[in-house]
Amino acid sequence: MSVKPYRLYCADCLEQLKEIPENTFDMIFADPPYMLSNGGISCQSGKVVSVNKGGWDKSQGFEKDFEFHKQWLELCKRVLKPHGTLWVSGTYHSIYSCGFALQLLGYHILNDISWFKPNASPNMSCRYFTASHETLIWVRKDKDSKHIFNYEAMKNGSFPKDFLKKADTQMRSVWAIGTPAMSEKSHGKHPTQKPIDLLERIILASTNPGALILDPFMGSGTTGVAAIKLGRKFVGIEKEQLFIELAEKRLYDATISAGE
């Protein structure tokens, strides 16, 4: 890696992951397509909009979607260090498929986290409960590996924006974290951008300073921004050039702020 604490690949992760040596990464965070851009409606800034995140987010049908998840999860297992861990985020459109693939591939499940979004958009049809959470599955490479969990940092860390976390109590598996603030979109928008606070918590919990972290579906680079802020190194793979450019700007700023 060059002096920069990050390296980006504009590529399909199904191809790029095959080029990376095995046992390279301490941790992998993956926010794969949720396959939910299929003509539904949602609410944005008080307006009804169609759910269309982009061609990359369209379902190819249950079986093909499952094959896709199994494929990238298998490639990630090869590049994960023996004691490394992997996180996958999703909603019901994708998370069961990812969970089944993880189990088939011999990963060992450590937790599933409910990320509760107190400021989630309202439901426009008024025929369902308002979707206000996503699920994160946290796994280690296999049953016998020894993963990192920074228990004290989670118990005694400061999480002022999370009203579910009281001082000096164990970190539980329901996290209340808002969607990204406008200040996190100063270089442009990604339709499914994750909040920095969420990635900081994940990285603090499951890695040590200096760790090498991979995000195979990098989007706007949120994982990388949090990694650099916390003194970790980052590799991102993203197939859309527009998002690579957005991530580059965010990672450059993060590197300057971290004094690298």
Ligand SMILES: C[S@@+](CC[C@H](N)C(=O)[O-])C[C@H]1O[C@@H](n2cnc3c(N)ncnc32)[C@H](O)[C@@H]1O
């Ligand atoms: C859910 S978004 C990730 C958003 C990201 N967590 C963030 O905070 O900005 C998924 C991203 O994966 C990219 N993508 C989809 N399929 C891909 C593939 N096969 N290889 C690499 N990137 C892919 C999409 O272009 C999209 O930007």
